[in-house]
Amino acid sequence: MIRPLLLVLALAFAMPASAAKPLFSSAAPLSISIEAPLERLFRDRDSDERVAGTLTDSAGNRLPVSLELRGITRRRKETCAFPPLAVRFTALPPASSPFAGEKKLKLVTHCQNSGSFDRIVLLEYAAYRMYQTLTPKSFGARLARINYVGSNGQPIATRPGFFIEDLKDVAERNGTTELRAGTRIPTTDLDPADSARYALFQHLLANHDWSMRAGPAGDNCCHNAKLIGSVGPGKAVPIPYDFDFSGFVNAPYAEPPDQLKISSVRERRYRGYCSHNLQVAQAARMYRGKQAALEAEIAAVPGLDPRAVDSARSFVRQFFAEIATDQSVADKILKRCIG
Numbered sequence: 001m002i003r004p005l006l007l008v009l010a011l012a013f014a015m016p017a018s019a020a021k022p023l024f025s026s027a028a029p030l031s032i033s034i035e036a037p038l039e040r041l042f043r044d045r046d047s048d049e050r051v052a053g054t055l056t057d058s059a060g061n062r063l064p065v066s067l068e069l070r071g072i073t074r075r076r077k078e079t080c081a082f083p084p085l086a087v088r089f090t091a092l093p094p095a096s097s098p099f100a101g102e103k104k105l106k107l108v109t110h111c112q113n114s115g116s117f118d119r120i121v122l123l124e125y126a127a128y129r130m131y132q133t134l135t136p137k138s139f140g141a142r143l144a145r146i147n148y149v150g151s152n153g154q155p156i157a158t159r160p161g162f163f164i165e166d167l168k169d170v171a172e173r174n175g176t177t178e179l180r181a182g183t184r185i186p187t188t189d190l191d192p193a194d195s196a197r198y199a200l201f202q203h204l205l206a207n208h209d210w211s212m213r214a215g216p217a218g219d220n221c222c223h224n225a226k227l228i229g230s231v232g233p234g235k236a237v238p239i240p241y242d243f244d245f246s247g248f249v250n251a252p253y254a255e256p257p258d259q260l261k262i263s264s265v266r267e268r269r270y271r272g273y274c275s276h277n278l279q280v281a282q283a284a285r286m287y288r289g290k291q292a293a294l295e296a297e298i299a300a301v302p303g304l305d306p307r308a309v310d311s312a313r314s315f316v317r318q319f320f321a322e323i324a325t326d327q328s329v330a331d332k333i334l335k336r337c338i339g
Helices: 004-014 036-043 119-133 167-173 190-205 274-289 291-299 307-322 326-332
Strands: 032-034 052-057 063-070 085-089 104-108 139-150 155-164 225-229 236-240
Touching: 032 063, 032 307, 036 052, 036 063, 036 274, 063 291, 104 119, 119 155, 119 291, 119 307, 167 225, 190 274, 190 307, 274 291, 274 326, 291 307
Parallel strands: 032 139
Antiparallel strands: 032 052, 052 063, 063 085, 085 104, 104 155, 139 155, 225 236
8 A cells, every 4th residue: 555645746746737827828929018217227238237117918907027137148239229138026916917926037029129120039939939839848938019118208119029937937837846057967967858859959940059068157057048857867857048049040140159160050060969869869750740830830920921931931841851750860960969
């Protein structure tokens, strides 16, 4: 007979992942406004200043927030006139708000005033939606049409942006916890199946601006990836984010890493680990079964120009040509693994 405590534990581990909070339980675009002295915030890009503001949600709730700059490349004035933001709710949003339960969120903004940058935002949003199609071990993303208002009620812009789910909520949805590691973790600590899916997705996007096991010098792991799970062999699950340097998004400011010696971010270079090759071959079969669903996510992005949809689909199909059969995966992917 199973002891009562063991039975409770067995049932807990058998429970499915919990549901997302309201903000990430729907794909319907929001219409919101953010009013704050953004001009002051944007003036000093090295500052960690927070400014008070108001976010008015689609239900008409006026939510007090504080705003601060975030990011690295997109925070620079020479890259983005309108940098990405972190939004903190300084009072609990009511149950009637789509932001109910939220405390702090990353907001991906439009970067530049040119309308062509809307495509950059929408394609990066599509990348998040595509990874959600592959696994619940992914960041939720919610698209919004945002009316930005500055000091003294002066309109600044009305542009698309999207919110990214908090890592703690991703972990809780998946019945685990966020993992804070040192600057570098051993490859053996990575879950092979999750890492294989991650590496293939970055290859699909032609994204080379990441590491699933090491962070920049002096920072915690990882680079454009977060970890959930626990410490120990095969227990860390990498979750990707920040796809603006990928060939799929193809942002004007994106450049490939010098060490890869490739001429364009549109050029794919597989960077998964050789120790995960068995799981990569298995993941490729799963990907082949998801091609239609992944392409559908691109087509479903509100406001994405049909020509951009066609171009993005064409780019994704080049990846699927590489993984069309087990043999092509072996020849074009597995032989190019790292380590």
